[in-house]
Amino acid sequence: MNQFSKDYLVVAQNASGRNMNVPLYRFKGRESGPKVYIQSSIHGAEVQGNVVIYHLIQLLKHTAIRGEIILVPNCNPVGTNIKAGEYTLGRFDPVNGTNWNRGYYYDESLVQAFAQGVKEGDSLDEVKSRFRDEVKQRLDEKLSQTWGLGLAHRLNLKLQQLAFDADYVIDIHNGPVSTRHIYVPEYAKASATLFNIPHVIFIPNQFAGALDEATFCPWWTLQNLLSEKFQRDIQFNVEAFTLEMGSQEVISFEDGKFDAVSVMSYLNNKGALIDADYQPADMRRVSVKLANYKILYTQQGGIVEYLVAPGEEVKKGQPLARVLNVDELENARATYEIAAPCDLITILHFPSASVLSGTQLYKCFTEYERLT
Amino acid sequence: MNQFSKDYLVVAQNASGRNMNVPLYRFKGRESGPKVYIQSSIHGAEVQGNVVIYHLIQLLKHTAIRGEIILVPNCNPVGTNIKAGEYTLGRFDPVNGTNWNRGYYYDESLVQAFAQGVKEGDSLDEVKSRFRDEVKQRLDEKLSQTWGLGLAHRLNLKLQQLAFDADYVIDIHNGPVSTRHIYVPEYAKASATLFNIPHVIFIPNQFAGALDEATFCPWWTLQNLLSEKFQRDIQFNVEAFTLEMGSQEVISFEDGKFDAVSVMSYLNNKGALIDADYQPADMRRVSVKLANYKILYTQQGGIVEYLVAPGEEVKKGQPLARVLNVDELENARATYEIAAPCDLITILHFPSASVLSGTQLYKCFTEYERLT
Amino acid sequence: MNQFSKDYLVVAQNASGRNMNVPLYRFKGRESGPKVYIQSSIHGAEVQGNVVIYHLIQLLKHTAIRGEIILVPNCNPVGTNIKAGEYTLGRFDPVNGTNWNRGYYYDESLVQAFAQGVKEGDSLDEVKSRFRDEVKQRLDEKLSQTWGLGLAHRLNLKLQQLAFDADYVIDIHNGPVSTRHIYVPEYAKASATLFNIPHVIFIPNQFAGALDEATFCPWWTLQNLLSEKFQRDIQFNVEAFTLEMGSQEVISFEDGKFDAVSVMSYLNNKGALIDADYQPADMRRVSVKLANYKILYTQQGGIVEYLVAPGEEVKKGQPLARVLNVDELENARATYEIAAPCDLITILHFPSASVLSGTQLYKCFTEYERLT
Amino acid sequence: MNQFSKDYLVVAQNASGRNMNVPLYRFKGRESGPKVYIQSSIHGAEVQGNVVIYHLIQLLKHTAIRGEIILVPNCNPVGTNIKAGEYTLGRFDPVNGTNWNRGYYYDESLVQAFAQGVKEGDSLDEVKSRFRDEVKQRLDEKLSQTWGLGLAHRLNLKLQQLAFDADYVIDIHNGPVSTRHIYVPEYAKASATLFNIPHVIFIPNQFAGALDEATFCPWWTLQNLLSEKFQRDIQFNVEAFTLEMGSQEVISFEDGKFDAVSVMSYLNNKGALIDADYQPADMRRVSVKLANYKILYTQQGGIVEYLVAPGEEVKKGQPLARVLNVDELENARATYEIAAPCDLITILHFPSASVLSGTQLYKCFTEYERLT
Structure with a gap:
């Protein structure tokens, strides 16, 4: 059985003075390899992702991995518990209407300044590591600023501190009454068929505040700038996706198992699993531009x-x-x-x-x- | 085609100073006969009843009736429009939590006093008419009292002014995620099989504030008191039901037609329709005590x-x-x-x-x- | 300095699977004496009582007491954290509109049955103790019933298990925009002037679900029944009050100190304090019947x-x-x-x-x- | 007495199928002059502006004016009536969290394209008129697009159709618990002292979706572009302000009169009033950059x-x-x-x-x- 650790990340404090924390599972690989970050339920009513992570944990206990896989289920301790009538008012902060998935950090000017400092001889690994440090330092600064930070904003940045270390980021959501669909950055089109998700949306290099964008926009912009600067194709192979796993306000354990296998298939194809045979299903998929x-x-x-x-x-x-x-x-x-x-x-x-x-x-x- | 009139009943006023009104359809019979009162959506998210009334209106346009049938769709202009997130916060007043279906009027002591005044020779029709006048006068008094009345309370009493005139009262609701079921007062057991509703709850003579109870409790109590007083079985033949037409937050036109036919079957058996052939379906029904x-x-x-x-x-x-x-x-x-x-x-x-x-x-x- | 202990009472569990608990402070007296129970913020937006209890704790640390004083601040871990816009939706369960202060237990028939079992020779202390055991056993049964219990109901009964042991119960609330006022059961009129609260409402022996009523109605009813049965005046000297400490949604430390001193004055007059000189202020008070x-x-x-x-x-x-x-x-x-x-x-x-x-x-x- | 007309603007329809409309008062001047647009309560809990407009209407009935003054009180028929508990959930659409004051239209690229078409000889009045037509045509297009428009967005654009015709736009808000303050575009600094408002925020040419920005950003950008193009200072003298008239959830008629006089002072100084002697008060004002x-x-x-x-x-x-x-x-x-x-x-x-x-x-x- 695979080793893993469990921690709690404090992301907020409620009016009763109690810490609100988020569970954090960390599977360490036997071999070096990619870092993977998977979270669910940043929108409180979108709970099927928790079932997917539940099944992923069961599967990962018995699957050897490379690198590291971090799983953060139920990542919004405020949103998941705000009821308004029988339903969960989970898409936005009830105090001010702020969408819980719009406060991640991205600053194009930072990427431009960083790109200028990259030199011809720098290895991609070095560049990647320095860029991560730079972005994470900005996140630290923002999280510790004197005047404080809004609740959703702080939650987002705390999660982004973990996510920005990863090569592969998966943010699991649900639609209202919805079929399964996935948002894929255009440069990672090839990965769209690694998931068992029939509906695919290809999104451009535009930032609107979501975690997937906050992950891929910096790398996408950086590889564009460096490709142009050095006149060759530079790829950082960082990918990020929003997965919409059906409808909000309902869960299905059986579907969750199917969804977990779909994620395993992606991870396997990205080299995160050892001796695993998870492969994408042969299925009809359709795609659309955003x-x-x-x-x-x-x-x-x-x-x-x-x-x-x-x-x-x-x-x-x-x-x-x-x-x-x-x-x-x-x-x-x-x-x-x-x-x-x-x-x-x-x-x-x-x-x-x-x-x-x-x-x-x-x-x-x-x-x-x-x-x- | 049958004649009918449409009015609006003002039941409240919003903060913008605008009247909030309720549509009111009145079908008049060619012959004298029973009075029927049907309302829907006192709980704002329970909307299928509006579809039922829509179909009833279409059917009644082409069905000759006796007596009078009053239809009040969407009878809660506040509850139907309070959104909290994507759903409708329709079960209670968002200001104070008051259930919209708990403020109808019933006072057992009034019935007792009234029963004492009934004399042996009084005809049932006379008694019925005097009792209606008495209760409606109380409703009028309550509605015009100096210190005012709470929002849900006023709405309830305004509707009850109409409903208490009726012999047959039908209040259409929905459950959360629900099968069709019906609340039937124990004395009207025989009517349970006149609707095409598979699940039946028999309720005792207890008042908890709902419209069906506020309708049958006074008559039930009165007939008990008079039966005892005059040592013979006295029946006023007033019946009232809460119909739970499936799940809240969804509608189906096809199901609504089925439901409307079910109501027509009840009305036909009660003599409200002329030359109609609506009959209850031959179906499995189960019942339970409350x-x-x-x-x-x-x-x-x-x-x-x-x-x-x-x-x-x-x-x-x-x-x-x-x-x-x-x-x-x-x-x-x-x-x-x-x-x-x-x-x-x-x-x-x-x-x-x-x-x-x-x-x-x-x-x-x-x-x-x-x-x- | 006085000894006290601090515990947490688990009253609910949220959708994230985490226990929701309530802090519980227990000051033990050096001498035997009355039991006192004080809680605040059963309605989540009514927070001044927490400040009062804060000051009471500071005062009680340095005041010798008789008997036992239990303090339960912020006693509703759900209500205090439900925001709807900038304000706290604290008066009712957001799921179903249930007022958080209407689910306490009282059953008049239990009192009647109990009274029948009391014999002429029984000492008041014995009767008191047996009655407490009986009521608390009912609370236990209700809390452990197979089909479960509603959220507000369970919270109420858990608190009532503590409160029903007490001789003096104080439930601290706030009004919307409000002056300080207090609800006093008619039989305890004399205690109204022991608090420094200018507006007093005398309430009859009627149960509407609140903690003060759930405390005094059983004792009041029992002493009435026994007084009649044994044809002499029987008093159990149990008192319960709802204190409305000004307006919701605001706190004042200075006012809270004044309020705490007012409570200490009551406790002192009831023999709960040793060698203390807290006395009610000489002030204008007006009273009204409910x-x-x-x-x-x-x-x-x-x-x-x-x-x-x-x-x-x-x-x-x-x-x-x-x-x-x-x-x-x-x-x-x-x-x-x-x-x-x-x-x-x-x-x-x-x-x-x-x-x-x-x-x-x-x-x-x-x-x-x-x-x- | 001055002539004025009153209309209603339909901006939405509720779930009951009823139009939701906004009152619209139009005072016509005896002489030609500037157009003024004043609205209040786009955020539903911010109600003092309605009192200000009430007083403005009383004052304008007896003050001769130039040009036209449009007053739109209570301009958000949805937001003003969404209660959540006792308070008004008025800052954002309860369905999706959208701030009611962030969906106005501004497209910098439109201004750039328009500026290119302006010729040296064009009179400022012609340019102004053509630019207005262009922007209003875009608003029309957006309002009639096949796929529809979000509720807040449509409300905003409907109001902007009126506001974009004006030379002076005043949008009256309230803060939570707040002193009076005003947002002033930097180029209109001189106007800051024409209101009797002690706290002034100077804002740059940045668009974040609010009405004041949607009004001044296009004109500011256009005058910058044309000033540069023609190498001379070009001013369109369009000004727009957000006025924060104290705290939400409360009104004061007396303060509202003071505020109305303050607005009259501004209008008088801008030539909108004839023979009026409203002048700004001699008071301490402080300012800050955004x-x-x-x-x-x-x-x-x-x-x-x-x-x-x-x-x-x-x-x-x-x-x-x-x-x-x-x-x-x-x-x-x-x-x-x-x-x-x-x-x-x-x-x-x-x-x-x-x-x-x-x-x-x-x-x-x-x-x-x-x-x-």
């Missing part, structure tokens, strides 16, 4: 029946939803249908039948293509 | 997979839920199962996987029996 | 300026609030005043300017009198 | 007494807050003080005593100076 991953908002309020399940292909004009206008039940405006504006795949939909105008009804793949 | 309709609470917190769907029969000891303890993923306490304490039917379960200790995990029929 | 402690609800919605501070005397007709109707700013309906329906003292008012119709605008003493 | 307007976050959780009122000057090291650690009442960690990290003026503080770590305790002017 710009073609579109949100359909309601234009009116009402009560909605969702007519299309997540993951289905829909033709232009086909009805996606039927809306009841409870104020006009007696006349022709009582119901109306919302049709697909173009051919699309519904990836997720809103989890409540009651919607105001301006609600994210569906998120859809448009202009998608088969991924092979 | 005291045997039990809540299973969690004893610990964790992340739950619900292993049994609402409506399933379960043997004692069979697992109902598997719980993940996210703080102990590495050891034997990582998961545990919650078993059925006795033979039961799961009627509904909590709608979120994340539970604290003391959460209503399941509500269950125990000691149930086949209803024929 | 039935005359009235709630003024808004009849319309709007934006409110509260014109009268808590604690002020107001004549009938004098304006209490000026309301802005933001939907009619241009005409004569733009503002209106809400006048006092009778002579009164405003005790507390709603803490937000934005109100729907049916909001508890003010709670007022009417028909009050000077307490001497 | 970069020196700092947030002090808590590093620990606890219960806080705020020791310094908003608006006070504090020396480095002086205590700002005293924190009670309710979990350690018996020892030396029971309380601690948070000291000012440098000389500062406290502008606002958090409105609840209960804070988690990472809470915005105070916002402070540092490195401030006297404004003359």
Whole structure:
């Protein structure tokens, strides 16, 4: 059986004066190899990732590894316990609305300054190590600044201190009512087929505050700058992904096992496992550019029946939803249908039948293509 | 096509100074007959009843009726629009936690005083009419009292002013994740099989604040008192039901049509429809006494997979839920199962996987029996 | 310096699988004497009581006591940490709206059965002890029942297990925007002037679920039954109070010291302190019967300026609030005043300017009198 | 008496299928002159601005004006009515956490493209008018796009359609517990002393989504580009301000009158009033650059007494807050003080005593100076 340690990371303190901490599992490899960082439930209602990490721990106990694998389940001790009615208000800080997954650190100007200091003869390993130190020093500075830091921000930076050491970062989320999908940075397209996830979104080198971006944007930018500077292709082989493991507010142990095997397949292909035979499934995958991953908002309020399940292909004009206008039940405006504006795949939909105008009804793949 | 009118009932005013009103449909019969009152969505997230009323309106347009049928969809203009995260915080007033279905009026002492005034020769119709006037006068007094009234309380009494005129009252709700079930006062057992609802709870003459109770408790108490007083069986034939039409936060137009037909079957059997052929379906129904309709609470917190769907029969000891303890993923306490304490039917379960200790995990029929 | 111990009482478990506990301080007397139980913040936003207990601990360290004094600050680990916006949603369970101070146990039939078993010769101390055992056994049974218990209910009963042992129970709360006031059971009127609290509400022997009632109702009922049974005046000298120490959402250390001294004065007069000279202040106090402690609800919605501070005397007709109707700013309906329906003292008012119709605008003493 | 019209702008629809609209008052001048746009309560709990607009309407009825003045009180019909507990959850959309004041439109690239099309001979008025048309066309396009728009976003753009026509835009807010302060774009420094507001923050040409920025950033950028292009100083004299009129959740009619007079003084100085004698008060004002307007976050959780009122000057090291650690009442960690990290003026503080770590305790002017 594999050795591992368990620690707790203090990330906040509640009004009762008690530390709020996050469990941290660390599997050490017998051989040197890549560092892997996996977390789940930064959004409190998105709990299936905890089941995935549970299964990963069981599998890793009996799988020899290279390098190091860090697992951080249930990584947001505030978000996972804020109830509002029967559901979990887990996507944002209830005090100020801050999305728990938007406060990671990235500063393009730091990368530019660092790139200038890299010299032709520097080995990639040296550069990688120095760059990590630089970024982690910035994180330290931010975490210790006199005026303090916001709750979500501090939580994010504490986790990023761990994640930025890793070569492979996996952040496990869920959609509202959702099919499984994955966000993959464009430069790591080849890795998209290493997971058993049917829907793939390729994202550009743009930072919006999430952990995957905060991981790959610096390396992506740095390799671009250095490739240009030295006129050759430079790759740091750091990859980061957001995995959306189905719907929030539900768990399934069986699905979680499937998901864990999917992650093992990726890790195996990246050399993190020794003598393991996890391989990606032979399955249909479709991909889309981020710009073609579109949100359909309601234009009116009402009560909605969702007519299309997540993951289905829909033709232009086909009805996606039927809306009841409870104020006009007696006349022709009582119901109306919302049709697909173009051919699309519904990836997720809103989890409540009651919607105001301006609600994210569906998120859809448009202009998608088969991924092979 | 049947005639009907539509009005709006002002039940509250919001902080913007705007009236909050409730739509009110009134179908008048060609012949005299019973009065029927049907409302939906007093709990804001319980929206399927609106679909049922939508279908009822379509059916009633083309069905001749006796008496009068009042339909009040979406009867809580506050609760239906309070969002907390993506879901609707519709069960209680967000200001003070008051359940929207607990502020109806019933005063046993009023019934006792009234019963004393009834004389041997009084016709049942006279008694019924005088009793209605008496109760409605109390409602009027309460609604106009100098010191005012709480929001939920006022809403309830405004609706009760309409409902207390009716012979048959139907209040349409939903459970969290739920099978269809119905609350029936014990004296109206015979009506349980007039609806197409498989699970039936028989409730005693006890008042806890809900509309069905506020309707049948006064009549039940009065007929008991008068039966005793005059030593013969006196029946007012007023009935009231809470119908739980599946799960909250979702609607289905197809199911709503089935539900509407079920209500029409009841109305037809009560003489409210003319030349209609709506009849109850030949289906399996099980019933339980309220005291045997039990809540299973969690004893610990964790992340739950619900292993049994609402409506399933379960043997004692069979697992109902598997719980993940996210703080102990590495050891034997990582998961545990919650078993059925006795033979039961799961009627509904909590709608979120994340539970604290003391959460209503399941509500269950125990000691149930086949209803024929 | 006085000896004391500190423990933690586990009252719940959160979704992360972590125990939620409550600190418990126990000061043991050098001599035998009364048992005292003091808790604060069962409603999460009502935090001044924690400051009072802080000061009590400092004072009790240096005051010799008789008997035992148990202090339970911050006794609701769930309610104190549920934020909804910047404020604390502490009055009710966010899942189901259950008021955290309404689930204590009282069963009149138990008292009646117990009273029947009491014999003429039994000493009061024996009776007291047996009654305590009986009630506490019921609490134990409820806490260990197969089907579990709701979160608020369990929390309440766990605290009641401690409180029911005590002779003097003090439950410290705050109002919304409030002056200091105290609820006193009618039979303990004499104790009202032992606290330095200017506004006193005398409450009858009625149970609505709160800790003070759950403490005094059983004893009150029992002494009534036994007094009647044995035709002499029987007193158990158990007293319980709800103290409302000003406004929620704010604390003041200075006021907390004043409040702590007020509690010490009560304890001293009840023989709980040795050689202490805490005495009640010579101050103006007014009292009211519970039935005359009235709630003024808004009849319309709007934006409110509260014109009268808590604690002020107001004549009938004098304006209490000026309301802005933001939907009619241009005409004569733009503002209106809400006048006092009778002579009164405003005790507390709603803490937000934005109100729907049916909001508890003010709670007022009417028909009050000077307490001497 | 001045003429004015009143309209309603539909900005959303609720789940009950009802339009949510915003009142809109339009005062037309006798002479041509500047356009003014004033709104309040985009954040639902910030209600004092409605009182200010109420008083402005009374004053404007009797003051002759030039140009046009549009007043939009209570401009967020969703935010003003979302209660969470007794308070108003008005700063962000309860569904997704979106700040109601961050979705206005600004696109620097549009300004750059427009600037290129401006020719030397074009009159400023022509340029202004064309630029307005261009931006408003973009707003129209966004509002009518096929896939729809988020609720807050649509609300913002609907209001911006009105505001972008104006020369002077005033957006009235409140802080949590706050002194009066104003955000002024650096280029309009001279206008800071036209209001009777003691604390002034000068902000640079940076867009973060708020209405004031969405108003001045385009004009500021455009005048910079054209000044450079044509090598002369070009000014469009469009100004926009965020006014923070004290604390949220309270109103004062008297203060509102003072505030209205302050706005009238600004309008008078800008030529919007005819024969009026409103002049700014002779008062002490201090100013700060945005970069020196700092947030002090808590590093620990606890219960806080705020020791310094908003608006006070504090020396480095002086205590700002005293924190009670309710979990350690018996020892030396029971309380601690948070000291000012440098000389500062406290502008606002958090409105609840209960804070988690990472809470915005105070916002402070540092490195401030006297404004003359």
